């Protein structure tokens with residue numbers, strides 16, 4: 001190769017692999033990125049996104065976003081200081097057969113995060129959904145099932161020890177009425193509620209530095225479900241179980257009012273000595289024919305995003321705010337809710353909606 005071309009090749013390789021930022025929550029040093037969310041965020045506050053892949057993406061007419069969409073990756077690296085695998089650390093992906101793990105996608109995300117000076121939220125270890133068939137349909141004794149969960153947690157949490165900031169250890173374990181999911185959650189159904197404490201203990205043994213969370217939807221407000229978490233976590237902590245955080249997902253809809261008591265709800269969990277976080281924010285809306293949101297919808301959406309972020313910023317233990325994807329074309333919403341969508345902060349060409357600007361100016365106001 002000619003020297004000039006070699007230099008160009010090396011230059012390009014370095015440009016493509018160089019970390020995009022210099023500290024976990026600060027902006028890249030290089031020009032052009034000073035207007036990003038992570039740059040606007042106050043020190044120590046993590047602004048995150050889910051990393052699109054797996055799940056509903058596999059049924060859509062595009063290749064895997066994280067590995068294939070280069071502009072997507074650039075925005076993901078430049079804008080955010082935290083990343084959450086959307087599906088890639090769930091049981092059905094990472095543990096597809098009883099004796100086989102598939103770490104490829106999860107490893108790639110953790111590597112990407114390191115290159116871009118991002119922290120990672122691990123998602124998730126004990127859940128009723130997206131479990132592999134071998135697990136849900138297998139006929140195991142109680143002892144076997146317990147051993148399977150312990151081995152999974154030790155293996156997965158242990159593999160990423162020191163590289164995961166927060167783990168959603170237990171996800172969505174209560175119904176909206178505040179009852180434990182004793183029918184559809186295989187772990188609780190077969191092993192009883194005591195397995196929840198065990199999961200936290202095993203995760204803590206495997207990575208003593210990771211902060212261990214309960215995570216759920218419809219717990220933004222003080223209600224039967226969040227009350228159930230409050231009571232459970234209080235008991236677990238009194239018993240010395242290593243529970244460190246409670247997080248609300250933040251999947252909101254313009255068809256419903258804003259949960260105005262979000263801040264006071266987070267504060268009561270902070271009062272238990274817990275970290276708090278908002279982990280899966282998006283704001284969906286019912287779209288008019290043609291599928292384009294109205295100006296009024298966009299304004300109201302921006303307001304919901306801003307109020308969620310403000311609630312978190314107003315709680316001293318809430319240092320992590322993650323959106324469940326940042327661009328509409330990869331959002332789970334239209335796949336799940338017919339006639340609804342436009343739930344993220346960017347248009348499909350990565351230009352910004354009012355919601356993006358609202359997040360950035362709110363963050364910048366707290367620097």
Ligand code: G3I
Pocket residue numbers: 054055056057059086087129130217249280332335
């Ligand atoms: O398992 C079925 C499979 O049997 C079927 O053949 C296939 C074809 O439709 O669908 C498979 O289910 C898919 C599932 O992921 C498992 O891969 C669903 O269609 C697909 O919609 C689903 O999407 C994921 C969803 O979790 C599953 O609950 C989304 O990508 C993901 O964004 C979403 O994320 C969750 C968080 O983890 C927890 N909080 C709520 C949030 C939004 O639902």
